[in-house]
Amino acid sequence: MPVNKIQSSRRARTAIAGAGAAGAVALASVVLIQPWEGRSLVAYRDIVGVLTICDGDTANVRPGMKVTPAECDRRLAVRVRRDYFEPLKGCIFGFEKRPISWQASMISLAYNVGTGAACNSSAARLARLGKLRESCEAATAFNKAGGKTVSGLVKRREMGDATRIGEAELCVSGL
Numbered sequence: 402m403p404v405n406k407i408q409s410s411r412r413a414r415t416a417i418a419g420a421g422a423a424g425a426v427a428l429a430s431v432v433l434i435q436p437w438e439g440r441s442l443v444a445y446r447d448i449v450g451v452l453t454i455c456d457g458d459t460a461n462v463r464p465g466m467k468v469t470p471a472e473c474d475r476r477l478a479v480r481v482r483r484d485y486f487e488p489l490k491g492c493i494f495g496f497e498k499r500p501i502s503w504q505a506s507m508i509s510l511a512y513n514v515g516t517g518a519a520c521n522s523s524a525a526r527l528a529r530l531g532k533l534r535e536s537c538e539a540a541t542a543f544n545k546a547g548g549k550t551v552s553g554l555v556k557r558r559e560m561g562d563a564t565r566i567g568e569a570e571l572c573v574s575g576l
Contacts, residue, residue: 413574425504433509492520502575537572
């Protein structure tokens with residue numbers, strides 16, 4: 402369960418209102434994934450040694466690979482919809498009918514931990530039962546890398562930091 406108290410925030414409600422018709426995919430990409438992943442136009446190894454590029458993208462990355470900002474934008478748009486949003490719709494009945502804040506949080510979680518882990522998580526199980534607030538909080542359990550709790554992941558999963566909205570913060574702000 403969460404390390405910190407999970408609560409709604411004005412900045413998260415503003416982000417949700419700003420997403421409007423763009424929906425959960427855009428909200429996840431712009432408000433959660435890009436700020437937390439950061440952008441690198443050159444391939445690098447992440448905290449656990451996985452080759453990564455752009456906004457935390459690990460698909461088809463080669464050592465020394467270089468890309469443009471436009472390529473990163475394209476990679477993110479394609480992958481978030483195809484590799485995360487669509488599979489989540491398949492594993493959580495009615496996914497696309499849930500609040501966009503909850504959808505965006507689950508998309509960001511899946512982007513970071515993989516769709517298999519997200520689909521088989523307590524967060525997904527609770528959502529299937531209609532317990533969305535509990536689902537938001539259950540997703541905070543994914544705060545480790547290499548078996549160790551990582552402060553940055555605690556912030557990402559929970560209430561964020563001074564400049565970035567946390568997944569649970571966004572999640573509960575739209576319920």
